[in-house]
Amino acid sequence: MKRPAPRAKATAATRPVLRFNTLDYAMIPGFLLVEVGLSFWVSFATLFAAFVAWRWREIIWAGLSSLPLFIFVPPLFFISLLIEPTTDLTQDVLHICREAMFWLLLCAMLEGLNKFTIEIDPKKLKKILFLMAAFLLILCTYQFKEYASGAYFGIPKEYFSQGQDTIAGDLDLAYSHLRPAGTLAEPSYLAFILISILFFIRNLEIPGSIAPLTSMLLIATGLISQSMSFVLSFAGLVVLALYTQPQFARYRAPATLIGSVLLLVVITGAAAFLSDTRLSKLGSTSDSSTFARIIGPLISAPAFIAAHPFGTLSTTTAEMLDYFTSPYGMSGGEWTHNFFFNSIFLYGLGGIFILYFLLKGRGLMPAAYIFTCMFFNGAMLTQDKFFVMATSFIILKALRDSQAPKLLPPKGRLP
Numbered sequence: 001m002k003r004p005a006p007r008a009k010a011t012a013a014t015r016p017v018l019r020f021n022t023l024d025y026a027m028i029p030g031f032l033l034v035e036v037g038l039s040f041w042v043s044f045a046t047l048f049a050a051f052v053a054w055r056w057r058e059i060i061w062a063g064l065s066s067l068p069l070f071i072f073v074p075p076l077f078f079i080s081l082l083i084e085p086t087t088d089l090t091q092d093v094l095h096i097c098r099e100a101m102f103w104l105l106l107c108a109m110l111e112g113l114n115k116f117t118i119e120i121d122p123k124k125l126k127k128i129l130f131l132m133a134a135f136l137l138i139l140c141t142y143q144f145k146e147y148a149s150g151a152y153f154g155i156p157k158e159y160f161s162q163g164q165d166t167i168a169g170d171l172d173l174a175y176s177h178l179r180p181a182g183t184l185a186e187p188s189y190l191a192f193i194l195i196s197i198l199f200f201i202r203n204l205e206i207p208g209s210i211a212p213l214t215s216m217l218l219i220a221t222g223l224i225s226q227s228m229s230f231v232l233s234f235a236g237l238v239v240l241a242l243y244t245q246p247q248f249a250r251y252r253a254p255a256t257l258i259g260s261v262l263l264l265v266v267i268t269g270a271a272a273f274l275s276d277t278r279l280s281k282l283g284s285t286s287d288s289s290t291f292a293r294i295i296g297p298l299i300s301a302p303a304f305i306a307a308h309p310f311g312t313l314s315t316t317t318a319e320m321l322d323y324f325t326s327p328y329g330m331s332g333g334e335w336t337h338n339f340f341f342n343s344i345f346l347y348g349l350g351g352i353f354i355l356y357f358l359l360k361g362r363g364l365m366p367a368a369y370i371f372t373c374m375f376f377n378g379a380m381l382t383q384d385k386f387f388v389m390a391t392s393f394i395i396l397k398a399l400r401d402s403q404a405p406k407l408l409p410p411k412g413r414l415p
Helices: 022-033 044-055 057-066 074-083 089-115 122-148 170-175 187-200 212-224 228-243 246-274 277-282 286-307 317-328 339-347 349-359 364-373 383-403
Strands: 017-019 117-119
Touching: 022 044, 022 122, 022 187, 022 383, 044 057, 044 383, 057 089, 074 089, 074 339, 074 349, 089 349, 089 383, 117 383, 122 187, 122 212, 122 383, 187 212, 187 228, 187 364, 187 383, 212 228, 228 364, 286 317, 286 339, 317 339, 339 349, 349 364, 364 383
Parallel strands: 017 117
Antiparallel strands: none
């Protein structure tokens, strides 16, 4: 009995084709409204995420059906629920179910994209992105001027579905240095949107962007917002893109050595310097924020895993972190603004596998983009982040497909 021939790998000429339609283009400006809504779930983000999941359901289903691993990873989200005490069972169950669901959707989307060819009109996309970039630059410039004079200009606080506590109040306007955030609640979230657009228009790859003028406007907006998250993320991704180019091969070894030494010095120095509780007076200044978001959790992660190998629950994480944050004059909640470390704090050793399979097989720059998105705030497996990230990867795939050489079916056997 003959064995069946092995299934041929799909090529650009054999993959199913999906095309952008009018609604798909209309979703792109929705990036600017993802934090607007009546509540966390009754919001534009939920509407946009549901649309993307339904519109591109063929991609998601193809990704799910090709990875039996998806059956085994989601239970890792629930282990802490069986071991750790809870103060609000309903809240913890809903939080875990939401993160597991969006992990599945995002991973399935990323896996399924390779099985399709996506067609997009680059000219129409460039026009939309240019208008978005110009609008953001003008808005942030005007906000910078208004904030300097002590007046708030932006979407009213009550219309945000999340991040209301970061919106400036009267005392902030009078005594604090406020930074523009456009239509978003905070500059770090604006940085997430800017980095996402720069990623899919390939400004972060070599050769450069498909829309250099739009890229310049987006970069200028990021600088005006004075978001350290934008500066560090953009610089890191560009350096990584340069670092991987063949013409820079001779500099990789010394650059890696020098960079590693500098990183060790910065982490060690920051830990010793900021352990002085007098610096708690800095509050939410950039140095203290950077320490709370990255350096502090990095230092405490090994000890936390030793104490909570299966993680903690969302309702008790801040309390459990107080033991590690109190020597630095900070609360446990201040160390939960980074999804990378939150995955470890919430899911323990299982969080390492959750992160691994989220990044596995994505390619260097896509994986770097996903990794960067973890550092903008503590929640990444949410409807707003899913919408922005999934749309960014879909557009990136479409642009790559549009620039790929068209393969013609062979007319006959070559002599």
